[in-house]
Amino acid sequence: MRALLACALCGYADVAFAGGPTDITDLMRLWSGVHDSAVQVILDDHSPQAAAADVSRLRTVIEPVDLPWLGPTVLYLEETLHDVPGAPRRQVLLRLSSDSQLRPQRIRLRQYTFRNPQQWRAFFGDRQAQLALRRTDVETMPGCDLLLTREGDQFLGTTLGRGCVSPPQDPQRYVDYRLQVGEGVYWFRTRQFRFADDALVQESAGYDWPSLHQARLFSCRIRWSAPGLPGDLSPLLNVDVADHGGHADFSLPDGHAYRLILHSDDWPFDASNQALVLIVQDLAPGGATTRSWTESDALEVSAATTVMAVRCGPLAPSAM
Numbered sequence: 439m440r441a442l443l444a445c446a447l448c449g450y451a452d453v454a455f456a457g458g459p460t461d462i463t464d465l466m467r468l469w470s471g472v473h474d475s476a477v478q479v480i481l482d483d484h485s486p487q488a489a490a491a492d493v494s495r496l497r498t499v500i501e502p503v504d505l506p507w508l509g510p511t512v513l514y515l516e517e518t519l520h521d522v523p524g525a526p527r528r529q530v531l532l533r534l535s536s537d538s539q540l541r542p543q544r545i546r547l548r549q550y551t552f553r554n555p556q557q558w559r560a561f562f563g564d565r566q567a568q569l570a571l572r573r574t575d576v577e578t579m580p581g582c583d584l585l586l587t588r589e590g591d592q593f594l595g596t597t598l599g600r601g602c603v604s605p606p607q608d609p610q611r612y613v614d615y616r617l618q619v620g621e622g623v624y625w626f627r628t629r630q631f632r633f634a635d636d637a638l639v640q641e642s643a644g645y646d647w648p649s650l651h652q653a654r655l656f657s658c659r660i661r662w663s664a665p666g667l668p669g670d671l672s673p674l675l676n677v678d679v680a681d682h683g684g685h686a687d688f689s690l691p692d693g694h695a696y697r698l699i700l701h702s703d704d705w706p707f708d709a710s711n712q713a714l715v716l717i718v719q720d721l722a723p724g725g726a727t728t729r730s731w732t733e734s735d736a737l738e739v740s741a742a743t744t745v746m747a748v749r750c751g752p753l754a755p756s757a758m
């Protein structure tokens with residue numbers, strides 16, 4: 439009986455500490471530091487030509503701060519574009535806590551923004567600023583809480599439902615935010631939907647800045663059809679593109695401009711399934727974007743529009 443009781447208590451402890459103090463400590467360790475990320479717009483209904491455009495480079499600083507009045511475990515997050523140093527685009531305090539109301543238990547991240555961000559620049563490195571901060575200097579929106587679960591040595595999470603309203607300038611939208619943090623892994627995605635019909639109207643993704651020495655160089659053969667007939671394609675040109683966000687711009691004989699982009703494991707849309715992604719973007723205002731994908735180690739990827747077909751293959755095989 440005593441052995442059975444001890445076993446039962448062990449099982450209870452496993453449940454009780456899922457998402458508990460140890461997980462919070464591990465998340466802080468994995469997430470803290472300076473992250474060099476790439477951010478790319480995938481969809482923007484206000485500016486369709488911006489979708490799949492050039493990648494922005496983002497520097498994210500995440501550090502623990504001592505604010506006992508806010509919570510026992512608080513992180514400060516600051517995002518700055520590489521080409522706009524000294525002007526953070528986002529500053530937020532993150533209060534980490536274990537949510538015992540959920541099964542399985544999760545880590546809840548509540549976000550607090552500064553009412554006057556200019557006053558708190560480089561907050562993590564200014565002890566006097568941290569001592570001066572008061573509850574009236576920050577505000578929060580509980581609907582934007584992020585809930586994280588542990589999967590092995592990584593943490594994955596998302597906002598829930600439609601409670602996180604997009605910025606005040608467009609209150610007709612709500613935000614779905616997803617995050618993945620692990621050893622050498624930092625990935626996030628923001629999507630905005632309309633309340634009226636749940637239509638996706640804006641999407642962007644951030645991921646570890648690609649290591650160029652790991653990229654593969656692909657040769658892409660482009661064929662086109664003047665009358666727009668799939669069976670009437672003629673060779674147009676070949677372009678060389680690296681698979682870690684490399685791109686090449688080209689024009690059809692009629693002057694229509696396009697952009698070709700390749701991604702592989704630098705852009706993990708589905709964190710559990712890496713892919714080789716080919717994007718063909720019409721650069722005209724309101725132009726369409728065509729995407730196709732295959733396995734990340736595939737030797738070929740292709741895509742087709744109404745007037746052209748693109749087929750890409752590596753110039754040299756991967757070293758195995």
